[in-house]
Amino acid sequence: MFRCQWPALCLATLLNVSAPVHAQDLGPNAQLQFFATCAGRLAAVVEREWNEDGTISALAAHQRDQVGDIIAAIATRDRSRDVLIWRNDGKAAQTALIARARSAGDAEDAAWAARRAQELRRECVSVLLG
Numbered sequence: 336m337f338r339c340q341w342p343a344l345c346l347a348t349l350l351n352v353s354a355p356v357h358a359q360d361l362g363p364n365a366q367l368q369f370f371a372t373c374a375g376r377l378a379a380v381v382e383r384e385w386n387e388d389g390t391i392s393a394l395a396a397h398q399r400d401q402v403g404d405i406i407a408a409i410a411t412r413d414r415s416r417d418v419l420i421w422r423n424d425g426k427a428a429q430t431a432l433i434a435r436a437r438s439a440g441d442a443e444d445a446a447w448a449a450r451r452a453q454e455l456r457r458e459c460v461s462v463l464l465g
Contacts, residue, residue: 367410371418373459374402375425380456382426383433401463429455 377399384391410418429452436449 363409367406367414367418368421370402370406370409371421372425374399374406375422375427376429376455376459377402378422379426379429379433398460398463402459
């Protein structure tokens with residue numbers, strides 16, 4: 336049976352989309368770290384929506400779930416601890432950027448944090464469909 340050595344690239348090929356250059360250049364371990372970190376970042380977005388609005392947008396929930404599905408497909412049982420650490424680190428980093436964007440005393444710093452949080456989210460969802 337065929338086993339994909341480069342999960343993100345193989346997934347993109349199967350779905351007939353082009354994977355971002357950064358995903359293509361990563362080895363299997365780095366790909367897993369990328370997706371786990373993204374899962375944390377997207378969880379932070381979902382949590383922010385819930386805390387602010389009392390609801391979660393269908394798009395944010397869908398994106399978070401898609402990344403979770405990718406992790407489930409490529410992670411081995413012995414990597415579950417690493418996945419959890421990477422998810423937590425991604426969530427903490429995204430939460431810090433969101434908080435910095437909202438509470439920075441310097442408008443330029445707040446704008447940078449907001450842009451960076453958005454860029455990182457876009458990078459994460461660039462490998463997803465819909």
